[in-house]
Amino acid sequence: MTKTAPFQVPDAVALLRRTPAALDALLRGLPDLWVRGTEGVDTWSAYDIVAHLIYTDHESWLPRFRHILEHGEQVPFQPFDRGGHKAGLRGQSLDQLLDEFSQTRAQSLAALEALRLSPTDLERCGLHPRLGSISLGSVLAAWPVHDLNHIHQISRVMARQYAEPVGPWTSFMGVLNCDAHGA
Amino acid sequence: MTKTAPFQVPDAVALLRRTPAALDALLRGLPDLWVRGTEGVDTWSAYDIVAHLIYTDHESWLPRFRHILEHGEQVPFQPFDRGGHKAGLRGQSLDQLLDEFSQTRAQSLAALEALRLSPTDLERCGLHPRLGSISLGSVLAAWPVHDLNHIHQISRVMARQYAEPVGPWTSFMGVLNCDAHGA
Numbered sequence: 001m002t003k004t005a006p007f008q009v010p011d012a013v014a015l016l017r018r019t020p021a022a023l024d025a026l027l028r029g030l031p032d033l034w035v036r037g038t039e040g041v042d043t044w045s046a047y048d049i050v051a052h053l054i055y056t057d058h059e060s061w062l063p064r065f066r067h068i069l070e071h072g073e074q075v076p077f078q079p080f081d082r083g084g085h086k087a088g089l090r091g092q093s094l095d096q097l098l099d100e101f102s103q104t105r106a107q108s109l110a111a112l113e114a115l116r117l118s119p120t121d122l123e124r125c126g127l128h129p130r131l132g133s134i135s136l137g138s139v140l141a142a143w144p145v146h147d148l149n150h151i152h153q154i155s156r157v158m159a160r161q162y163a164e165p166v167g168p169w170t171s172f173m174g175v176l177n178c179d180a181h182g183a
Numbered sequence: 184m185t186k187t188a189p190f191q192v193p194d195a196v197a198l199l200r201r202t203p204a205a206l207d208a209l210l211r212g213l214p215d216l217w218v219r220g221t222e223g224v225d226t227w228s229a230y231d232i233v234a235h236l237i238y239t240d241h242e243s244w245l246p247r248f249r250h251i252l253e254h255g256e257q258v259p260f261q262p263f264d265r266g267g268h269k270a271g272l273r274g275q276s277l278d279q280l281l282d283e284f285s286q287t288r289a290q291s292l293a294a295l296e297a298l299r300l301s302p303t304d305l306e307r308c309g310l311h312p313r314l315g316s317i318s319l320g321s322v323l324a325a326w327p328v329h330d331l332n333h334i335h336q337i338s339r340v341m342a343r344q345y346a347e348p349v350g351p352w353t354s355f356m357g358v359l360n361c362d363a364h365g366a
Contacts, residue, residue, distance in 0.1 A: 007345075007347075007348035010214075011214050011216050011217070012345075014212070014213055014214055014217070015213060015217060015341070018208060018209050018210075018213065019209070021208035021209075022205050022206075022208040022209035023205075024208070025201060025204035025205040025207070025208045026201050026202070026204075026205035026334075027201075029197070030197055030198060030201065031193075031194050031197055033194050034194070034197070034198060128351070131351040131352060131354070131355075132351065134350060134351055134352065135350070137348065138348060138349055138350035138351065138352055139352070141345050141348035141349045141350075141352075142345075142349045142352040142355075142356070144345065145342045145345050145349050145352070145356050145358065145359065146356065148338040148339075148341050148342040148358055149338075149342065149356050149357055149358040149359075151209075151334065151338040152335055152338040152339060152342070152357070152358040152361065153357070155331040155332070155334040155335040155338065156331075156335060158198070158331050159328045159331040159332065159335070162190075162195075162324050162325075162327065162328050164190075165190035165320065165321060165324035166321055166324045166325045166328050167317060167318065167321035167324075168311070168314045168315065168317055168321065169314060169317065169321055169322070169324075169325040169328070171314070172314075172325075173325070173328050173329065173332050174332055174335070174336070175328065175331055175332040175335040176328065176332075178335065178361060180357060
């Protein structure tokens with residue numbers, strides 16, 4: 001592992017700003033094989049994952065930053081419903097979700113900027129219902145990693161649609177041997 | 184695992200066509216923290232992975248399709264140098280590599296189209312020096328999975344740059360617990 005640099009908000013924002021366009025370039029117009037295929041019952045397709053990313057922007061990140069600034073560790077975060085995006089889906093196409101993710105993320109980053117977080121704010125701690133005390137800086141650092149976590153998942157879910165055609169080459173493809181590690 | 188659909192060349196091409204733009208949208212202009220960070224000595228950064236994708240387009244996929252069409256199983260594939268891209272790097276910027284990947288991939292797909300592969304061609308077998316007999320269809324299916332394998336790797340390498348700032352949130356981030364599975 002290389003030494004990690006100190007956390008800087010602009011580094012996080014630079015990545016957060018690019019995720020919607022990266023997923024748009026990868027997914028828009030692809031055959032359903034790739035974007036609707038899952039890893040089995042009760043697992044997610046690329047389509048589901050984009051819906052989840054929109055949902056978490058609305059329900060998780062900004063609300064938690066505001067919660068820490070308002071309540072500190074006095075009131076734990078509201079529990080987050082990992083599958084909560086399903087209730088909001090109303091038959092949108094993937095293209096509609098990609099448009100919505102782009103707009104939602106731009107709004108999220110504008111709202112983040114409006115918070116004008118100081119170094120002291122980043123050190124303030126909140127109370128996660130399962131993880132315990134966590135600083136605002138760590139929650140903010142987790143946001144781009146959450147994007148990367150789901151890009152990791154999308155690449156795996158898509159690759160698995162070709163597990164059969166790839167045949168003996170499977171042994172060389174780490175992505176086909178990924179056990180998901182919880183996502 | 185969902186039932187996989189029969190392999191169709193246009194599905195593979197649809198994904199192959201999108202990879203350069205997806206990596207461009209994700210990586211161009213990002214701070215070096217994200218694109219030059221590795222997982223330690225002798226591991227790859229996102230920059231190295233883009234160079235590898237260019238190299239494999241030149242040295243692996245099309246040459247192997249042509250090799251199978253010419254030699255069948257009579258002559259094994261030339262061994263492939265997994266780190267061969269390093270010799271070709273001459274201090275290019277990431278932006279230059281992203282431009283080169285876009286051009287190289289477009290040329291590769293034009294060359295693939297020019298082969299006018301028939302269903303019979305896809306069933307022809309070649310001899311991989313380590314995997315043994317493998318059909319041209321399986322080699323072709325492995326090409327987009329190889330792209331996804333390296334998107335999977337890029338997301339993991341980038342996420343690891345934030346392993347420290349994320350703090351206790353690490354346990355929820357599967358990508359930070361991925362053991363690489365060989366790539």
